[in-house]
Amino acid sequence: AQSVTQPDIHITVSEGASLELRCNYSYGATPYLFWYVQSPGQGLQLLLKYFSGDTLVQGIKGFEAEFKRSQSSFNLRKPSVHWSDAAEYFCAVGGGPGGGNKLTFGTGTQLKVEL
Amino acid sequence: ETGVTQSPTHLIKTRGQQVTLRCSSQSGHNTVSWYQQALGQGPQFIFQYYREEENGRGNFPPRFSGLQFPNYSSELNVNALELDDSALYLCASSLDGTAYNEQFFGPGTRLTVL
Numbered sequence A: 001a002q003s004v005t006q007p008d009i010h011i012t013v014s015e016g017a018s019l020e021l022r023c024n025y026s027y028g029a030t031p032y033l034f035w036y037v038q039s040p041g042q043g044l045q046l047l048l049k050y051f052s053g054d055t056l057v058q059g060i061k062g063f064e065a066e067f068k069r070s071q072s073s074f075n076l077r078k079p080s081v082h083w084s085d086a087a088e089y090f091c092a093v094g095g096g097p098g099g100g101n102k103l104t105f106g107t108g109t110q111l112k113v114e115l
Numbered sequence B: 001e002t003g004v005t006q007s008p009t010h011l012i013k014t015r016g017q018q019v020t021l022r023c024s025s026q027s028g029h030n031t032v033s034w035y036q037q038a039l040g041q042g043p044q045f046i047f048q049y050y051r052e053e054e055n056g057r058g059n060f061p062p063r064f065s066g067l068q069f070p071n072y073s074s075e076l077n078v079n080a081l082e083l084d085d086s087a088l089y090l091c092a093s094s095l096d097g098t099a100y101n102e103q104f105f106g107p108g109t110r111l112t113v114l
Helices: none
Strands: A003-005 A008-016 A019-021 A024-026 A031-040 A043-051 A056-058 A064-068 A075-078 A088-093 A104-107 A109-114 B005-007 B008-011 B019-024 B033-039 B044-050 B053-057 B066-068 B074-078 B089-093 B107-111
Touching: A003 A088, A003 A104, A008 B089, A019 A109, A024 A075, A024 B089, A031 A064, A031 A075, A043 A056, A064 A104, A075 A088, A104 B033, A104 B044, B005 B089, B008 B019, B008 B066, B019 B089, B019 B107, B033 B074, B044 B066
Parallel strands: A008 A109, B008 B107
Antiparallel strands: A003 A024, A019 A075, A031 A043, A031 A088, A056 A064, A064 A075, A088 A104, A088 A109, B005 B019, B019 B074, B033 B044, B033 B089, B044 B053, B066 B074, B089 B107
Protein backbone atom coordinates (compact mmCIF):
# COMPACT_ATOMS: atom_id res chain seq x y z
CA ALA A 1 0.00 0.00 0.00
CA GLN A 2 1.16 3.52 -0.68
CA SER A 3 2.32 5.66 2.23
CA VAL A 4 3.93 9.01 2.94
CA THR A 5 6.31 9.89 5.76
CA GLN A 6 7.05 13.40 6.92
CA PRO A 7 9.78 12.96 9.54
CA ASP A 8 9.59 16.46 11.00
CA ILE A 9 6.48 17.24 13.05
CA HIS A 10 7.53 20.81 13.83
CA ILE A 11 10.09 23.11 12.21
CA THR A 12 11.01 26.65 13.25
CA VAL A 13 12.93 28.98 10.95
CA SER A 14 13.75 32.68 11.03
CA GLU A 15 12.14 34.96 8.49
CA GLY A 16 14.43 35.24 5.48
CA ALA A 17 16.10 31.89 6.12
CA SER A 18 15.88 28.99 3.71
CA LEU A 19 13.48 26.10 4.28
CA GLU A 20 13.42 22.42 3.44
CA LEU A 21 10.57 20.13 4.45
CA ARG A 22 11.18 16.44 4.04
CA CYS A 23 8.87 13.88 2.47
CA ASN A 24 9.45 10.20 1.75
CA TYR A 25 6.94 8.03 -0.07
CA SER A 26 6.28 4.38 -0.70
CA TYR A 27 4.55 3.55 -3.96
CA GLY A 28 4.80 0.65 -6.39
CA ALA A 29 4.82 2.61 -9.63
CA THR A 30 5.72 6.11 -10.75
CA PRO A 31 4.07 8.28 -8.15
CA TYR A 32 1.96 11.36 -8.51
CA LEU A 33 3.26 13.63 -5.74
CA PHE A 34 1.79 16.75 -4.20
CA TRP A 35 2.50 19.35 -1.55
CA TYR A 36 -0.41 21.12 0.13
CA VAL A 37 -0.50 23.92 2.69
CA GLN A 38 -3.17 24.35 5.37
CA SER A 39 -3.59 27.55 7.33
CA PRO A 40 -5.74 27.61 10.50
CA GLY A 41 -9.42 27.42 9.66
CA GLN A 42 -8.67 26.92 5.99
CA GLY A 43 -8.89 24.02 3.61
CA LEU A 44 -5.90 22.61 1.80
CA GLN A 45 -4.24 24.63 -0.95
CA LEU A 46 -2.09 22.95 -3.59
CA LEU A 47 1.46 24.31 -3.70
CA LEU A 48 2.84 22.09 -6.45
CA LYS A 49 2.65 18.65 -8.02
CA TYR A 50 4.88 16.18 -9.83
CA PHE A 51 3.65 13.68 -12.40
CA SER A 52 6.59 13.12 -14.73
CA GLY A 53 9.38 14.90 -16.57
CA ASP A 54 11.64 17.47 -14.97
CA THR A 55 12.33 16.36 -11.42
CA LEU A 56 12.50 19.93 -10.11
CA VAL A 57 9.03 21.45 -10.03
CA GLN A 58 8.08 25.02 -9.31
CA GLY A 59 4.97 25.96 -7.41
CA ILE A 60 3.13 28.93 -6.05
CA LYS A 61 4.39 31.34 -3.39
CA GLY A 62 8.03 30.73 -4.36
CA PHE A 63 8.10 27.04 -3.38
CA GLU A 64 9.83 24.29 -5.30
CA ALA A 65 10.26 20.55 -4.80
CA GLU A 66 12.64 17.96 -6.14
CA PHE A 67 11.65 14.37 -6.93
CA LYS A 68 14.43 11.87 -6.24
CA ARG A 69 13.40 8.37 -7.22
CA SER A 70 16.56 6.75 -5.78
CA GLN A 71 15.73 8.19 -2.34
CA SER A 72 11.92 7.94 -2.65
CA SER A 73 11.83 11.58 -1.64
CA PHE A 74 9.98 14.72 -2.67
CA ASN A 75 11.33 17.50 -0.45
CA LEU A 76 9.82 20.99 -0.47
CA ARG A 77 12.11 24.02 -0.48
CA LYS A 78 11.93 27.78 -0.33
CA PRO A 79 15.01 30.02 -0.51
CA SER A 80 13.67 32.76 1.78
CA VAL A 81 10.76 32.23 4.17
CA HIS A 82 8.19 34.94 4.87
CA TRP A 83 6.23 35.24 8.12
CA SER A 84 3.05 34.46 6.15
CA ASP A 85 4.42 30.99 5.31
CA ALA A 86 3.69 29.82 8.85
CA ALA A 87 1.19 26.98 8.38
CA GLU A 88 0.97 23.20 8.22
CA TYR A 89 2.40 21.49 5.17
CA PHE A 90 1.29 18.11 3.87
CA CYS A 91 2.95 15.87 1.34
CA ALA A 92 0.67 13.48 -0.52
CA VAL A 93 0.86 10.71 -3.08
CA GLY A 94 -1.97 10.27 -5.56
CA GLY A 95 -3.52 7.36 -7.40
CA GLY A 96 -3.18 3.77 -6.33
CA PRO A 97 -5.82 1.22 -5.38
CA GLY A 98 -9.15 2.47 -4.07
CA GLY A 99 -9.67 5.53 -6.21
CA GLY A 100 -8.47 7.31 -9.31
CA ASN A 101 -7.16 10.49 -7.74
CA LYS A 102 -7.43 9.47 -4.11
CA LEU A 103 -4.69 11.15 -2.07
CA THR A 104 -2.66 9.52 0.69
CA PHE A 105 -1.27 12.20 3.01
CA GLY A 106 1.60 12.34 5.44
CA THR A 107 1.03 13.49 9.01
CA GLY A 108 2.17 17.01 8.19
CA THR A 109 4.91 19.41 9.27
CA GLN A 110 3.98 22.48 11.30
CA LEU A 111 6.10 25.45 10.24
CA LYS A 112 6.72 28.31 12.64
CA VAL A 113 8.45 31.46 11.40
CA GLU A 114 10.34 33.63 13.87
CA LEU A 115 10.51 37.34 13.12
CA GLU B 1 -16.25 30.93 -10.17
CA THR B 2 -17.45 29.59 -6.82
CA GLY B 3 -15.09 27.32 -4.95
CA VAL B 4 -15.90 24.26 -2.90
CA THR B 5 -18.25 25.02 -0.03
CA GLN B 6 -19.17 22.88 2.96
CA SER B 7 -21.90 23.07 5.57
CA PRO B 8 -22.17 23.31 8.44
CA THR B 9 -18.91 24.86 9.62
CA HIS B 10 -19.10 23.30 13.06
CA LEU B 11 -21.27 20.58 14.54
CA ILE B 12 -21.60 19.00 17.96
CA LYS B 13 -23.25 15.59 18.34
CA THR B 14 -23.44 12.94 21.01
CA ARG B 15 -22.30 9.35 20.76
CA GLY B 16 -24.75 7.11 18.90
CA GLN B 17 -26.33 9.93 16.90
CA GLN B 18 -26.28 10.32 13.14
CA VAL B 19 -24.87 13.25 11.17
CA THR B 20 -25.05 14.55 7.60
CA LEU B 21 -22.40 16.82 6.16
CA ARG B 22 -22.82 18.64 2.86
CA CYS B 23 -20.50 19.73 0.08
CA SER B 24 -21.03 21.79 -3.04
CA SER B 25 -18.44 21.10 -5.68
CA GLN B 26 -16.69 23.71 -7.80
CA SER B 27 -18.47 24.62 -11.01
CA GLY B 28 -17.74 22.11 -13.79
CA HIS B 29 -16.46 19.42 -11.45
CA ASN B 30 -18.14 15.98 -11.45
CA THR B 31 -16.01 14.23 -8.84
CA VAL B 32 -16.15 14.68 -5.08
CA SER B 33 -13.87 13.10 -2.50
CA TRP B 34 -14.27 13.09 1.27
CA TYR B 35 -11.44 13.04 3.80
CA GLN B 36 -11.31 12.80 7.59
CA GLN B 37 -8.60 14.79 9.37
CA ALA B 38 -8.19 13.93 13.04
CA LEU B 39 -6.35 16.39 15.26
CA GLY B 40 -2.62 16.36 14.54
CA GLN B 41 -2.99 14.00 11.60
CA GLY B 42 -3.07 14.24 7.85
CA PRO B 43 -6.35 13.83 5.99
CA GLN B 44 -7.46 10.24 5.39
CA PHE B 45 -9.43 9.25 2.30
CA ILE B 46 -13.00 8.11 3.07
CA PHE B 47 -14.51 7.70 -0.40
CA GLN B 48 -14.96 9.33 -3.78
CA TYR B 49 -17.99 9.86 -5.99
CA TYR B 50 -17.83 10.25 -9.75
CA ARG B 51 -21.01 11.09 -11.66
CA GLU B 52 -23.19 9.88 -8.75
CA GLU B 53 -21.42 6.52 -8.35
CA GLU B 54 -18.95 5.53 -5.64
CA ASN B 55 -15.51 5.41 -7.25
CA GLY B 56 -13.24 4.12 -4.53
CA ARG B 57 -13.35 3.77 -0.78
CA GLY B 58 -10.78 3.99 1.96
CA ASN B 59 -10.54 1.94 5.13
CA PHE B 60 -13.70 3.23 6.82
CA PRO B 61 -16.61 1.14 8.18
CA PRO B 62 -19.99 0.97 6.40
CA ARG B 63 -21.54 3.42 8.86
CA PHE B 64 -19.75 6.05 6.75
CA SER B 65 -21.85 6.45 3.63
CA GLY B 66 -22.34 9.05 0.97
CA LEU B 67 -24.36 10.34 -1.90
CA GLN B 68 -23.71 12.46 -4.92
CA PHE B 69 -26.56 14.34 -6.55
CA PRO B 70 -27.19 15.17 -10.24
CA ASN B 71 -25.72 18.64 -9.69
CA TYR B 72 -22.60 16.86 -8.31
CA SER B 73 -23.02 18.18 -4.80
CA SER B 74 -22.48 15.52 -2.17
CA GLU B 75 -23.38 14.35 1.32
CA LEU B 76 -21.40 12.39 3.87
CA ASN B 77 -23.50 10.48 6.40
CA VAL B 78 -22.13 8.94 9.54
CA ASN B 79 -24.35 6.66 11.65
CA ALA B 80 -23.85 5.52 15.24
CA LEU B 81 -21.30 8.23 15.99
CA GLU B 82 -18.30 7.30 18.10
CA LEU B 83 -15.98 9.58 20.04
CA ASP B 84 -13.19 8.86 17.55
CA ASP B 85 -15.29 10.34 14.75
CA SER B 86 -14.46 13.79 16.11
CA ALA B 87 -12.44 15.38 13.32
CA LEU B 88 -12.34 17.91 10.51
CA TYR B 89 -14.16 16.52 7.48
CA LEU B 90 -12.86 17.83 4.19
CA CYS B 91 -14.54 17.68 0.84
CA ALA B 92 -12.62 18.07 -2.41
CA SER B 93 -13.86 18.33 -5.98
CA SER B 94 -12.06 17.74 -9.25
CA LEU B 95 -12.83 17.80 -12.96
CA ASP B 96 -12.94 14.03 -12.93
CA GLY B 97 -11.41 11.17 -10.99
CA THR B 98 -8.24 10.73 -12.98
CA ALA B 99 -5.01 10.86 -11.04
CA TYR B 100 -3.57 14.00 -12.60
CA ASN B 101 -6.59 16.22 -11.96
CA GLU B 102 -6.09 18.57 -9.05
CA GLN B 103 -8.46 18.30 -6.11
CA PHE B 104 -9.81 21.58 -4.77
CA PHE B 105 -10.60 21.47 -1.07
CA GLY B 106 -13.34 23.15 0.89
CA PRO B 107 -12.75 24.70 4.34
CA GLY B 108 -14.11 21.65 6.12
CA THR B 109 -16.71 20.80 8.76
CA ARG B 110 -15.47 20.45 12.33
CA LEU B 111 -17.40 17.60 14.01
CA THR B 112 -17.22 17.11 17.74
CA VAL B 113 -18.73 13.96 19.25
CA LEU B 114 -19.40 14.07 23.00
